[in-house]
Amino acid sequence: MYPQNNKDNAVREIIRLERLEKTYYLESLEVPVLKGIDLSIYNGELIGIMGVSGSGKSTMLNILGLLDVPTGGRYFLDGQEVRNFSDNALAQLRNAKIGFIFQSFNLSPHLTVEQNIEMPMVYAESPKKVRRERARELAERVGLGHRLKHRPRELSGGECQRIAIARALGNSPAYLLADEPTGNLDEKTSDEIMELFTGLHQEHHTTIVMVTHNPDLESLFDRVIHLRDGRVV
Amino acid sequence: MLIRDLYYLSLHNLLLHKIRSFLTSLGIIFGVGSVIAMLAISGGAKNAALDQIAALGIDNIIVFTKSLKKPGGSESDPSRTLDYGLTHVDMKNIEKMENIRHITSIRNGRLQITRGVDVLDVEMFWVTPDFLKDLNCSIIRGRWLTPPDFKNAAPVCVIGRDVKRKLFNLGETEIIGRILHVPFGAFTIVGILENNAGTSIEGINSINDSIYIPSTTGRKVFSEYTAETGPRMLKIHHVEHDIFIVKVKDTQVIDHTARRITSLLNKTHDDKDWGIHVPLSLLKQKEQTQNIFTIVMGSIAAISLIVGGIGIMNIMLANVYERRKEIGTRRAMGAKKKDILFQFLIETVFLTTMGGVAGIGLGIGLSAAVTRFSGMPSDVSMWSIVGSITISGIVGVLFGTYPAWQAANQNPIDALKAE
Structure with missing residues (x-):
């Protein structure tokens, strides 16, 4: 379960969840969605989170992505407990620690590839020169170094997702959080994107947490966390 | 987020939708345009009025004779001499007062001037030497009346610019040295004067339409007595001076000096056969009324700015809804609430400010057009331009804050789900 080929870094817990709970309150009704989740994810792991709809997958993703806060239990991100953080502090943590990848890419159609990749770095207030350089480097890493000045509508779906992955890597986050990254792609492109993920995983020891319901991907993950009815099974 | 990136992003978003941005800011463009035009036109009217008053001289006090509607004595006496108005004694008394530089006296010749059988709209005035200077006139041909003219009561005259056209034929170009015949007198024309300042003074219709002779000559040729005849009636008027233009030394105390002249004349005149004006006070009054006028006009125009602002707020709210996914x-990428807030706020402020700049162009064009086609003067002041840009910015902040706040407070989870 531990990353096998991690030479540079000691084994580090990137995510630790302790009896994590999330309950929604709808008027007088209590709806428990996550019912005490214990989970650790280490650096360099490629993790799949799977489960049918209604299993609490999305809620789990939102909490891991610091877009939502749990109602019980503890969440340690890169060794730091996330608790009672202000909205600003959460935004800063998201910016520094998490690289989001979405099913529908969520690229800004009006910005160039370069500007899209720069977006998280803009919020990290990196100087323009540094951003430019880093964006070029990342675009090259995902194989689209020649597309920097293009706009998303001039790219294929697979290329868009590559750009989104490059964007997620901008601030060297602790881990990538991908939500159905191949859900909008055909099978062949899907395979290419998964290759990119496994490539990042193997060559750069990037920690990746991927939420998916595609059972075909199971074999690619180091470890799969199955969620059912708010619990890990 | 760095301010420069914020500016760039906001501007970039606006330029993406050029037509929409333009339509959105139309309200502001017209609002600012009408404010600028209104202020320019009322400012022009104000300046014209003020120039006219100022041309009377802000260091002048004007004292003038009022003819009495009901002279003392009985109306039944048909041949009574009417003796009224400013006198030589008044002139001496005023000259002796403090803060007086000098007095220019003007006496209306009370003559009908004709050309053939036509009665011309031309008057003759007896004046003292400082008239030319005190009424902001200049000689355009020949010379002004000289001290020897006054001393010797010489039969010479200076005519106003427009008199020439009325008295002489078109072909006659050289009129200096020509003799001007009027009832009971003949005068050699020695000069032509012109008044470009538009000076108007109680008792003188138009300076350019009148004839001027030395006061000494007037008294010698015509005497201070004039006869007014009518059916079974003969009235003799005796008026010594019609107008005093009193120049003061210190304008700070001009009101005080005017009050002293008033009390002096109150003491020495039984009837209210005189009046007094202080152009500086008129100027101040006029300035005040004009300012009120300007404020009212500007406020009415400013309402359209509010309407424009509401329009922008509407569009921005729709814009926020449309861009929830962005x-x-x-937010997921690490934008703080304030980053989103400022992104949208700056976008709105850019919109209104650019609208303001365009509106200034429109306003300048409008006022120029009004001046051109209606002849009303207009004056686009610097402060109205600076003020308009500032106010457009403020409108942007006022009406952009709510949409920006809405944008910043979108729940990121819901916003990400939006299509």
């Missing part, structure tokens, strides 16, 4: 994505 907002969600930015």
